[in-house]
Amino acid sequence: MEHDRKRTRAWVLHPDIKSEQSRREPAAALEEAVSLAVALPDLDVIGNDVVRLPKAQPGYLFGSGKIEELAQRLKAEDVELVLIDGPVSPVQQRNLEKAWKVKILDRTGLILEIFSDRARTREGVLQVEMAALSYQRTRLVRAWTHLERQRGGLGFVGGPGETQIEADRRAIDEQLVRLRRQLEKVVKTRTLHRAARAKIPYPIVALVGYTNAGKSTLFNRLTGADVMAKDMLFATLDPTMRRVQLPDGPEVILSDTVGFISDLPTELVAAFRATLEEVLAADVILHVRDISHAETQTQAEDVEAILSSLGVDENRPMIEVWNKLDQLGEEEADARRDRAARDDALHAISALTGEGLSDLLETIAQLLQGKRFEEDLDLTFAQGKQRAWLFEQDVVQSEEQTDNGFALTVLWTDKQKARFKKL
Structure with a gap:
């Protein structure tokens, strides 16, 4: 029971937005989103819904009636995290978190969580970190332009909000540069491995x-x-x-x-x-x-x-x-x-x-x-090099020694036969 208490109670929503034609069926998309959520070990998915919308609302994504209805439902089910299968802007995220008093994660955030949970190799880990930082950076930038508009020229230029966000962005950019360098090294090593494999x-x-x-x-x-x-x-x-x-x-x-x-x-x-x-x-x-x-x-x-x-x-x-x-x-x-x-x-x-x-x-x-076919060959004792090549190619099915050399049955392709003739 101890373990169950630590799992986060989550609800999955798939916004089916009429104005954005999707190739995917809403029910199938919701099912995939639930599978994504279930892939995270510490989530307990207790419910899911397709929410039909004529169009996305800029501030809250959903209309006010739907927000109120969902708020009651989420509260009744003791939900702590809502996963929204689609993009959610920073403003929408903040507003919905306030309205529902839960944590919100959009599709990108969820996939990033899964990626970071699954990545095993050094390269995988670095790639996930870079993706997560790029994602956070867009959130900062968007939140920042939003603040700019709100401030509306009250002489706050260079004020604390902007400075903090600038500092955050700089820190993220520096971290991205560092990760990119590390990744280049790892990819270089991989390329070397691949070159070595190409020789095999x-x-x-x-x-x-x-x-x-x-x-x-x-x-x-x-x-x-x-x-x-x-x-x-x-x-x-x-x-x-x-x-x-x-x-x-x-x-x-x-x-x-x-x-x-x-x-x-x-x-x-x-x-x-x-x-x-x-x-x-x-x-x-x-x-x-x-x-x-x-x-x-x-x-x-x-x-x-x-x-x-x-x-x-x-x-x-x-x-x-x-x-x-x-x-x-x-x-x-x-x-x-x-x-x-x-x-x-x-x-x-x-x-x-x-x-x-x-x-x-x-x-x-x-x-x-290519297609392989069987053929009988007679080699003299002097053709030791050709015989060795056939064994190297792993095409010899059987071999008998004769008075003059060897009688072999080979299973090979036209390409191998042509190379053999050149020897």
């Missing part, structure tokens, strides 16, 4: 997808690694890499990346670019989709938009992985399987049960090395 002949396979699509579960299933895989938004924030031996194929490095999300606050897009840079180095991209989600199509479009904004080459081999077949009814799951069976760039799987994974791995292997 392991191709990189990157998992990307909307947050909660099941990337980490798939990663764990394929690598036997124990990356945190909970049914939670943003469970992974740091790219995690493991080596995987593909059956009848090369060894690859599998990279699990941070989950994408729609309307990702701008402060965070910049901060997490470097985390996604692994994707730019990938030889094959696996776009993992939660095919059981009501908004799977919209989520896929969000992911594709972010990939293209990162500058991912359109010709980069990409496989769309329809995950969570186990969450669908039998008829719908069969329809998805049939659809995927007709398209090489589509795979229907369940990372949880393991269904469809061997076919997926086979496709990855083929993409990385």
Whole structure:
């Protein structure tokens, strides 16, 4: 019980503003916002609502009637924190906190909280700190212009309010410069690691997808690694890499990346670019989709938009992985399987049960090395260098010694055959 008392009682509101057309269904958006809130361990989400508005009110966001109605409800439920799924200006935040006597957090603030709770690597931590500072800085600047207007030329220029905010802004700017330098060092080290990896002949396979699509579960299933895989938004924030031996194929490095999300606050897009840079180095991209989600199509479009904004080459081999077949009814799951069976760039799987994974791995292997075929070769004893190369390439299936040398059966690609002929 002791632990329960420490958890903050939270309420989630999704403003459905008529004048701002959103592609997302209000109910689905609210559900995602609740999942975001649940991802914070010290929050106890006790209720949620979609609040329909003709337009956002500049001072309070909501109209006075709605504010009064919500005030009574929040008080009755003993709510301490209200999470508003959307942008809230500093003025609106201050006014609502006064009216409801609760703490207010908007979507950006909430995502920042989750990011700081999840970041593990040095780079992740630095990026979150920078994003949080940029966010605070905009709050200061906006609050400051608001004060300027209020003062209205009463000769307060250089007064205490302005000086304090100027000092705060300067402190934030200095901290940002310091963090940026540290981050540059970390990114440089990462670039060196990446250059070192480029020398290793392991191709990189990157998992990307909307947050909660099941990337980490798939990663764990394929690598036997124990990356945190909970049914939670943003469970992974740091790219995690493991080596995987593909059956009848090369060894690859599998990279699990941070989950994408729609309307990702701008402060965070910049901060997490470097985390996604692994994707730019990938030889094959696996776009993992939660095919059981009501908004799977919209989520896929969000992911594709972010990939293209990162500058991912359109010709980069990409496989769309329809995950969570186990969450669908039998008829719908069969329809998805049939659809995927007709398209090489589509795979229907369940990372949880393991269904469809061997076919997926086979496709990855083929993409990385072309189709492989079997061939018999006869080598003389003098061709020791060629024989060693074949073993290095790991293409030899069997070998027998003959009177003149060796009879080998190899499983290789046209590319390997062409390189062998040049030896």
